[in-house]
Amino acid sequence: MVLPACISVRPWFAFTAAVSLHSVGRLYEKIVDAVNPRYILPRAVCRVSRPAEITLTQARKLALLRQQLPRAEFKRGLAGTRLAIQHLGYVQIDTISVVERAHHHTLWNRVPHYRNHYIDRLIRDGSIFEYWAHAAAYIPMEDYRFCLPRMRAIAGGQRHWYRKNPKLMREILARVRAEGPLQAGDFESHRANSGGMWEWGPVKQAIEYLFMEGKLLVTRRDRFRKIFDLAERIIPPAVDTTMPTEGEYAHYLIERFLNAHGVGRMAEFSYRRPGMGAAVRKALYEKVEAGAVSPLKVRTLPGEYFARRDFERDLGKRLARTRVKILSPFDNLIIQRKRVQQLFSFDFQLECYLPRGKRKDGYFCLPILWSGQLVARMDAKADRKNQALLILQLKAETGLKKLEAFSEQLSRELNHFMKFNQCKTVDLGNISPPKLNVLMRRQQCRRYWA
Numbered sequence: 066m067v068l069p070a071c072i073s074v075r076p077w078f079a080f081t082a083a084v085s086l087h088s089v090g091r092l093y094e095k096i097v098d099a100v101n102p103r104y105i106l107p108r109a110v111c112r113v114s115r116p117a118e119i120t121l122t123q124a125r126k127l128a129l130l131r132q133q134l135p136r137a138e139f140k141r142g143l144a145g146t147r148l149a150i151q152h153l154g155y156v157q158i159d160t161i162s163v164v165e166r167a168h169h170h171t172l173w174n175r176v177p178h179y180r181n182h183y184i185d186r187l188i189r190d191g192s193i194f195e196y197w198a199h200a201a202a203y204i205p206m207e208d209y210r211f212c213l214p215r216m217r218a219i220a221g222g223q224r225h226w227y228r229k230n231p232k233l234m235r236e237i238l239a240r241v242r243a244e245g246p247l248q249a250g251d252f253e254s255h256r257a258n259s260g261g262m263w264e265w266g267p268v269k270q271a272i273e274y275l276f277m278e279g280k281l282l283v284t285r286r287d288r289f290r291k292i293f294d295l296a297e298r299i300i301p302p303a304v305d306t307t308m309p310t311e312g313e314y315a316h317y318l319i320e321r322f323l324n325a326h327g328v329g330r331m332a333e334f335s336y337r338r339p340g341m342g343a344a345v346r347k348a349l350y351e352k353v354e355a356g357a358v359s360p361l362k363v364r365t366l367p368g369e370y371f372a373r374r375d376f377e378r379d380l381g382k383r384l385a386r387t388r389v390k391i392l393s394p395f396d397n398l399i400i401q402r403k404r405v406q407q408l409f410s411f412d413f414q415l416e417c418y419l420p421r422g423k424r425k426d427g428y429f430c431l432p433i434l435w436s437g438q439l440v441a442r443m444d445a446k447a448d449r450k451n452q453a454l455l456i457l458q459l460k461a462e463t464g465l466k467k468l469e470a471f472s473e474q475l476s477r478e479l480n481h482f483m484k485f486n487q488c489k490t491v492d493l494g495n496i497s498p499p500k501l502n503v504l505m506r507r508q509q510c511r512r513y514w515a
Contacts (some may be wrong), residue, residue: 095251116360116369119123123380124328124363124408125437126371130379131327132398135434137175145176146183147192151205154321155198157395160289161289161417163429163446164454165486168203173485174390188285191301195283195291196276199337202227210305212316216279219403225277227270234271238280238295246284246294315341315348319358319371325397327379333404339475366407389478390434393444398437399432411439411462427458435474440465447486454479454488459496459505464509468501474509 119127129135133152139145147174150156159167165181173179184203187193193203196212204212219225241247252268272293275281284294292405300306309317318341322334331349335341349371352358361370392399394415399405406412413432416424427444434440444458456479465471482493493509496502 108280116362118362118364119380119440120364120368121408122437124361124370126384127327127376127379128398128408129327129332129384129434129437131323133175134398135390136385137177139176140178142180143183143186147173147187149175150187150193150203151207153325153397154208155202155204156397157400158195159204159393159395160200161429164431164482165447167270167393170393170485171396174396185285188283191299191304194299197280201396206301208317208321209300210307211311211314213279213306213308214278214314219274220278220280224272229274230267230271237268237271237275240322241281241293241295246292248290248292252292284471311341311344312348315344316352318345319352323358323371323373325460327368327376328363329404330368330370333364333401333437336401347411372463384437386436387474388435389472389474391478391482392432392434394432396432401450405439409439413442418450419442426460433475435471436467438469441475445482445508447488449487452487452489454483454491455494456491456496457494459493459501461498461501468498468504472501472504472508476505476512481514 070129092478101225133149137149138147139148139152142297153171156168156171161167164170165173168184169179169181172183177182184193187203188195188466191206194206194209195201196204197215198204237252239420240252249269249272272281275284276293279296281293282296282299283291284299285292319334320339322329326333331346332342332348335345338345349358353360357374359372359376361372361376365371394413399409399411402412402414411432413426413430416426417428426442429444429446431443431445432439432441433443439462441459441461445455446455446457447453448455460469461468481489483489491509493505496505
């Protein structure tokens with residue numbers, strides 16, 4: 066029996082000397098049921114056996130294998146791209162393009178022979194759609210119904226980013242319904258004749274609200290500009306559009322997270338899902354009690370972790386430790402910064418929004434994965450005019466020892482990353498420590514003369 070921290074264990078010592086542990090457990094369950102019907106302290110706690118214990122290295126292995134890094138098991142091409150998005154649950158969209166955009170970068174790292182136009186094809190055939198996960202993302206179409214709670218909340222008055230303009234929203238919907246797919250720029254011509262109603266700011270804000278309410282969805286992009294149509298014209302007829310219950314939504318969040326991440330803490334399952342903490346807690350203990358989820362203790366880390374019940378099968382798989390992967394800062398593996406700091410001892414932030422003088426890791430820090438750990442960080446820029454991949458800064462983490470082996474693998478991966486960014490050369494800038502600087506330049510010379 067595990068007693069929550071909020072209940073002192075001292076009064077139980079004499080009591081447990083007189084009665085069996087089973088009796089204490091049954092009595093405690095009755096107390097929980099009587100004083101806590103909202104499952105703040107769930108009944109399942111009383112019946113959970115001692116959590117299995119794994120090492121930090123094993124926890125990292127679980128996370129990497131479920132994230133399909135550094136080597137993925139997806140098919141090639143379009144089919145592999147569809148499977149990757151289904152497995153990950155979402156791929157974050159971002160506009161920054163100093164190197165290839167984050168959504169393409171994330172998929173390229175996992176799908177052999179990935180091509181950027183595959184996303185457009187999957188949108189067109191109804192396999193995926195754009196909406197909001199923790200941020201703007203491509204989401205599997207079969208998960209559409211689990212976006213409905215957010216859509217309904219915003220339609221019901223939950224504040225988004227802007228003040229609602231219902232009149233303008235109705236007029237935009239009417240035009241899209243009558244004219245077909247439109248982008249924000251298509252409304253500019255109405256400025257002069259509408260008394261200021263169609264100013265760029267209000268139009269864009271109104272379209273954003275209609276998108277977040279689920280009335281408009283993105284049907285395609287033109288040079289990354291969104292083109293919207295009515296949701297009813299985009300969602301395939303076979304897709305389930307019923308509103309999930311709070312419990313169904315909580316179970317979905319847990320299953321999606323553990324399927325994609327392997328191991329995690331309770332708070333990570335409801336990341337940026339306001340108001341879902343209590344429901345996720347209840348659903349999690351239901352899954353533990355049913356044997357679908359296993360509680361874990363990760364040595365050296367505080368708190369309780371959870372994994373799929375078949376986690377031991379994943380631990381028996383081989384992790385490709387020699388392969389280097391250069392990650393986007395929006396990669397699914399590292400998007401929860403607190404989790405990354407705890408699980409991988411890697412502390413970083415995206416500094417593109419900071420003044421240049423306050424940046425430590427550069428404008429667009431790309432974490433580097435090798436040997437089951439995040440071992441370095443790199444600030445890079447694709448100079449597309451001169452077809453050169455500029456490595457502005459490369460820093461190894463303290464404690465990285467096998468610099469020669471790492472430099473060899475990183476040089477090989479930089480060559481792939483260069484081609485992915487439509488470049489023909491790699492220009493090395495500031496590299497530390499000095500030994501890594503020497504090794505990387507030596508590797509580049511070998512590749513140049515090979």
